[in-house]
Amino acid sequence: MIFREVEDPDLIAKARRGDVEAYNLLVSRWEKRVFNYLLRLVSNREDAMDVSQEVFLKAYQSLPKLDDPARFSGWLFRIAHNEAFSLLRRRRPETELAGEPRPPELSPRMLPMELSLTVESALNRLSADQREAVLLKVYQGFKFDEMAEILECPVSTVKSRLYTALDLLKVTLAPMQKEILRGES
């Protein structure tokens, strides 16, 4: 292939040799995914932005320690996970006082934006561990064993968190979606 895209491991190798532009390209490839993962996890845009910044800074500084460049995505998300949970631990009392927001009223005529807000609200009602399992699997597409590496826990724990989360989400979201589908037909 003539116009073959440069692969991440090639960019990592260049960045390790001090090629700043190669790292810039890596950041531009991954910033949206990392930001969205953090946004859903910490539920605050400014915090998600600050943590994203910190993640890419730490990744740059730790790049020489990355054993296998082919596993860059999992390694990057492990840094993101550590940074996000560090923030969540610091602000836990404040979050508990704030309480959980109520989901919007369900309606068969929901607009895509409202539906998205309902999903966001349903995700926010999960525990941080459960929410993170959904984010990594459903939105980031990691395999169970990759998630176990990111979260530094056994695959059985990953599955337990994810399956519990899906059971809870099923109770909230499935009846609503079925209602919407019925309203459309």
Next chain:
Amino acid sequence: MNCISPDAKPDWKAYLLGELNPEVSRQAETHLAACSICHEEVATLRVTLDTLSTLREEEVPRRIAFVSDKVFEPRWWQRVFSPTFAAGALVAAAILIHGSMRPGQAQVDAAVNKAISQVEARHTQEMEVLSDLIEQRDKQVANMYLSNAALVR
């Protein structure tokens, strides 16, 4: 056909999330086609996952500062240990320490007078050396004239 025991039931979440290997996945599909309970469960899970996929992906509100930006510049302690910064910091510290000692006016005057007399002494010494050099050169020039005059004669 319905599930006889929970153990015989396929892992439908793993199935829908693409975590089953092809062989197990095929067996699960065979089971699904014949089991109304599992059919309902899979339908509900599928709807849940479809609904989750409606979550909008947000744009990054501002660009991540790249490595060429300020945030990636050396930290303060890294700059402190650079030779240029360290030399400047040493001078600044000396001025600050000197300033913080707050000497009396008499001490200041004495220090100034001492510095002036040292400079004057050095200046006088340099002038004497210069004067000696000029005197020696004048003698050399005079001798050259006398030699040249003798040759002409």
